[in-house]
Amino acid sequence: MNKVTTVEEAFSHIKDNDxxxxxxxxxxxxxxxxxxxxxxxxxxGLTIVNNDMGEYGSSLTPLLASGRVTDLVCTWIVRNxxxxxxxxxxxxxxxxxxxxxxxERIRAGGFGIAAFYTPTGVGTIxxxxxxxxxxxxxxxxxxxxxxANVAFIHAEVADEMGNIFMKGSSxxxxxxxxxxxxxxxxxxxxxxxxxxIDPELVTVSGIYINAVVPIPKKD
Amino acid sequence: xxxxxIIARRIAQMLHDGExxxxxxxxxxxxxxxxxxxxxxxxxxxxxxIGAGGYSKEGEGDPNVVDAGxxxxxxxxxxxxxxxxxxxxxxxxxxxxxxILGAYQVDSKGNLANWCLPNKMGGIGGAMDLVSGAKxxxxxxxxxxxxxxxxxxxxxxxxxxAGVVDYIVTEMGFMHVTDKGIVLEEINPNYTVExxxxxxxxxxxxxxDLKAMDIxx
Numbered sequence: 001m002n003k004v005t006t007v008e009e010a011f012s013h014i015k016d017n018d019x020x021x022x023x024x025x026x027x028x029x030x031x032x033x034x035x036x037x038x039x040x041x042x043x044x045g046l047t048i049v050n051n052d053m054g055e056y057g058s059s060l061t062p063l064l065a066s067g068r069v070t071d072l073v074c075t076w077i078v079r080n081x082x083x084x085x086x087x088x089x090x091x092x093x094x095x096x097x098x099x100x101x102x103x104e105r106i107r108a109g110g111f112g113i114a115a116f117y118t119p120t121g122v123g124t125i126x127x128x129x130x131x132x133x134x135x136x137x138x139x140x141x142x143x144x145x146x147x148a149n150v151a152f153i154h155a156e157v158a159d160e161m162g163n164i165f166m167k168g169s170s171x172x173x174x175x176x177x178x179x180x181x182x183x184x185x186x187x188x189x190x191x192x193x194x195x196x197i198d199p200e201l202v203t204v205s206g207i208y209i210n211a212v213v214p215i216p217k218k219d
Numbered sequence: 220x221x222x223x224x225i226i227a228r229r230i231a232q233m234l235h236d237g238e239x240x241x242x243x244x245x246x247x248x249x250x251x252x253x254x255x256x257x258x259x260x261x262x263x264x265x266x267x268x269i270g271a272g273g274y275s276k277e278g279e280g281d282p283n284v285v286d287a288g289x290x291x292x293x294x295x296x297x298x299x300x301x302x303x304x305x306x307x308x309x310x311x312x313x314x315x316x317x318x319i320l321g322a323y324q325v326d327s328k329g330n331l332a333n334w335c336l337p338n339k340m341g342g343i344g345g346a347m348d349l350v351s352g353a354k355x356x357x358x359x360x361x362x363x364x365x366x367x368x369x370x371x372x373x374x375x376x377x378x379x380x381a382g383v384v385d386y387i388v389t390e391m392g393f394m395h396v397t398d399k400g401i402v403l404e405e406i407n408p409n410y411t412v413e414x415x416x417x418x419x420x421x422x423x424x425x426x427x428d429l430k431a432m433d434i435x436x
Binding site for chain 1: 264265266267268281282283284285287289300301302303304306307308310311330340341342343344345346347348351352377378379380381382
């Protein structure tokens with residue numbers, strides 16, 4: 001039941017053409033240790049799911065600039081120059097979603113819902129090519145669930161079973177993404193024995209988590 | 220007062236104590252500085268805070284507590300940290316009283332374009348959810364972009380939402396988007412109706428009881 005492992009062992013589960021969900025909102029809650037270490041991994045043909053592709057200073061920028069990533073599923077790419085370059089070279093690489101739709105697609109993927117209807121985006125390009133339906137006099141767009149092969153998650157504290165506490169607004173996408181991938185890797189600032197997190201303060205249960213990796217302390 | 224504060228101050232007068240609001244970047248963030256006596260808002264930051272406060276003092280912020288622009292902020296007593304799915308559930312579910320945001324274009328049918336300029340990819344972020352889900356949508360913007368009208372008959376940029384805008388507040392006036400079109404309800408006394416019409420590319424309905432906009436000279 002002890003899920004604490006090395007980043008190398010955790011990354012051995014990642015293959016070419018995988019879809020990887022990366023938690024965080026800009027730099028807040030971004031699993032930067034995992035992303036930075038992943039820069040040396042040989043995998044390619046990857047799809048990255050992330051709200052905004054981080055900022056210039058995020059390791060997502062060199063990852064996207066490396067040529068290993070073919071597709072971006074996101075809501076906004078204003079602060080990542082490498083994402084902008086990918087879009088200019090091939091607009092089809094960018095799969096843009098409204099933010100509430102992206103996060104709900106991830107929740108649906110984690111929680112066994114195949115698709116759902118949302119009013120967000122009606123009358124915009126988001127509606128194009130999608131099924132629509134009227135409920136109670138209002139038009140809704142059908143959006144489908146999203147899952148990934150792997151998720152990179154950031155936590156403030158994890159216990160050895162993978163139960164995690166996420167601090168403040170770092171919960172953002174981290175909480176839903178932890179439920180929606182086949183292999184979920186959590187980086188944690190602090191790792192405690194089982195029972196070390198008050199059950200009232202567990203943000204995400206360890207049942208969704210496969211690997212817990214300690215973030216090395218800065219000297 | 221500068222144009223941005225004229226706009227922010229007029230919008231602040233629309234708000235009531237205890238209302239839940241989402242403030243976009245720029246002019247909307249100034250609204251909090253002009254709230255009438257006795258009016259306290261609950262600010263929703265779509266990245267995951269209900270009860271957001273102002274920017275943290277230099278060196279005192281927590282990188283785990285940021286607003287939707289990624290800036291470190293303080294929180295108000297009674298705040299809650301929420302996950303993204305719950306934050307957008309609150310938006311779509313109609314639990315946000317007002318969203319105040321900027322625009323590239325607004326048209327006479329209440330269509331809003333604020334996420335994408337031709338040949339340039341920025342992103343949607345939370346804007347489509349906010350304009351679709353909030354009870355009231357208020358556009359806060361300067362009346363023109365370097366003299367080019369931003370209030371138009373039909374938006375030409377990609378839409379953020381169709382028929383979603385309720386009010387447009389600019390330095391020239393306070394406008395209500397109705398089924399009949401855009402009504403100029405108040406005018407900044409420093410402008411004439413002719414000047415406002417000349418700066419607008421849509422038909423404006425000017426009522427006989429056109430009021431003066433309070434601009435606090």
